[in-house]
Amino acid sequence: MKTKLTNLAKGVLSERVPEAKYPSLMQQLEEARKEWLNAQNYYNNVSDTDLVDYAAYLIQASEKKYNYLLKRARHEGLEYSPFN
Incomplete structure (x- = not known):
């Protein structure tokens, strides 16, 4: 019984989880x-x-x-312009 559980656990743990x-x-x-x-x-437009x-x-x-993402982009050295 213990061997079956161990094999089952190894099988589950060895499966690749798709990257998000x-x-x-x-x-x-x-x-x-x-x-x-x-x-x-x-x-x-709301009243x-x-x-x-x-x-x-x-x-x-x-x-x-939006400001958070802009700061993150600057920190990562990305250049962003909404007018492109």
């Missing part, structure tokens, strides 16, 4: 910039007071995400 595919930093930056612009657009508060928080969150 994440978007590149440049793709993440562009997506974050679009999210920020969309949040600003949403804020400009309900509760939704205005939500839109303001959405702008702040997306701006912080």
